[in-house]
Amino acid sequence: MHFGHFGAVDRFEPAKAFLREEGGPRSGGRSLRNIGIQLNFTVTRSPSVAYGASSPPEGAFARIACGTVEMFTKLWYNIVKKGGGFMAIPIPRYIRHIAKLQKQQKTWTHFGICCTCGCEKFLVYQNYMNKEEMLLEKPYYDALHEMFSGGLSTCTRDEDGTLHHWKLYEQYEPGKGFVRRREEVFLPDRPYFSGIVVIKSKCIKCEKEYLLFDSRMHGYDGMTNEKDQATIEYEPHFKLKCKEAVSLEVKVENDESLEKFQDNTDLGFTEEQFSDAFSWIIIYRINNNGKKAKIFDWETA
Numbered sequence: 528m529h530f531g532h533f534g535a536v537d538r539f540e541p542a543k544a545f546l547r548e549e550g551g552p553r554s555g556g557r558s559l560r561n562i563g564i565q566l567n568f569t570v571t572r573s574p575s576v577a578y579g580a581s582s583p584p585e586g587a588f589a590r591i592a593c594g595t596v597e598m599f600t601k602l603w604y605n606i607v608k609k610g611g612g613f614m615a616i617p618i619p620r621y622i623r624h625i626a627k628l629q630k631q632q633k634t635w636t637h638f639g640i641c642c643t644c645g646c647e648k649f650l651v652y653q654n655y656m657n658k659e660e661m662l663l664e665k666p667y668y669d670a671l672h673e674m675f676s677g678g679l680s681t682c683t684r685d686e687d688g689t690l691h692h693w694k695l696y697e698q699y700e701p702g703k704g705f706v707r708r709r710e711e712v713f714l715p716d717r718p719y720f721s722g723i724v725v726i727k728s729k730c731i732k733c734e735k736e737y738l739l740f741d742s743r744m745h746g747y748d749g750m751t752n753e754k755d756q757a758t759i760e761y762e763p764h765f766k767l768k769c770k771e772a773v774s775l776e777v778k779v780e781n782d783e784s785l786e787k788f789q790d791n792t793d794l795g796f797t798e799e800q801f802s803d804a805f806s807w808i809i810i811y812r813i814n815n816n817g818k819k820a821k822i823f824d825w826e827t828a
């Protein structure tokens with residue numbers, strides 16, 4: 528079976544993908560990885576000729592690998608759409624061009640990160656708030672702290688629709704014992720930049736930068752919450768997250784089906800859009816010694 532009709536493969540000229548005739552897709556009950564095992568690649572012209580280099584550049588093969596992931600995802604959609612019987616979540620759309628599929632199950636997918644130049648080592652950065660921003664954020668968190676200082680809090684809405692926040696606490700009164708009291712706490716607006724989380728990586732070979740996660744755009748809240756212009760336009764400050772260049776693995780989780788999501792949100796997302804609305808993301812780094820560690824863990828909803 529020839530996969531030439533998949534646009535993703537056509538873009539990677541040196542490679543042509545074939546499925547073995549005897550091992551074509553069965554009708555359901557199979558994992559994507561099984562399909563992957565049945566894929567063969569033939570290089571139709573020498574990468575050294577194609578790229579004018581004296582040795583095959585790593586990138587030639589890495590790009591084939593990245594293309595494969597795109598193709599797998601399309602295959603996934605086709606099978607699921609046709610009622611093939613297995614469900615797994617696809618790699619999020621925004622990161623698919625640099626993803627190398629590793630494992631995929633019903634509610635999560637696990638993939639490595641590979642630059643379009645073929646390099647798999649990155650410097651990783653995370654955003655931070657500068658002193659000025661932290662000062663602006665302080666009144667909000669101080670008020671939150673005050674609200675919970677009695678152990679419990681509640682909020683009410685008056686006739687105008689204005690929200691009031693209350694600190695609940697108990698006070699001892701002679702003759703009465705502990706009496707429940709409430710006290711209003713003014714909660715200022717949370718600054719627009721507060722709570723934004725952005726992780727990016729920079730290839731150590733070609734220095735291309737990739738957005739691995741931006742809470743304003745990716746994940747459940749990022750895809751479903753309305754954002755004001757200031758939030759969208761805010762440019763975060765970044766600092767290095769890992770001291771050395773590392774390889775990266777990403778795991779995204781989504782335990783909601785597209786149908787459920789559409790019922791809950793009324794947003795009318797396509798499957799492609801839904802792939803960015805995952806509920807959890809974990810990023811692992813693998814350092815030069817091969818040690819793997821979690822560097823980012825974020826529930827998006």
Ligand SMILES: [Zn+2]
Binds near residue numbers: 643730731
């Ligand atoms: Zn690169």
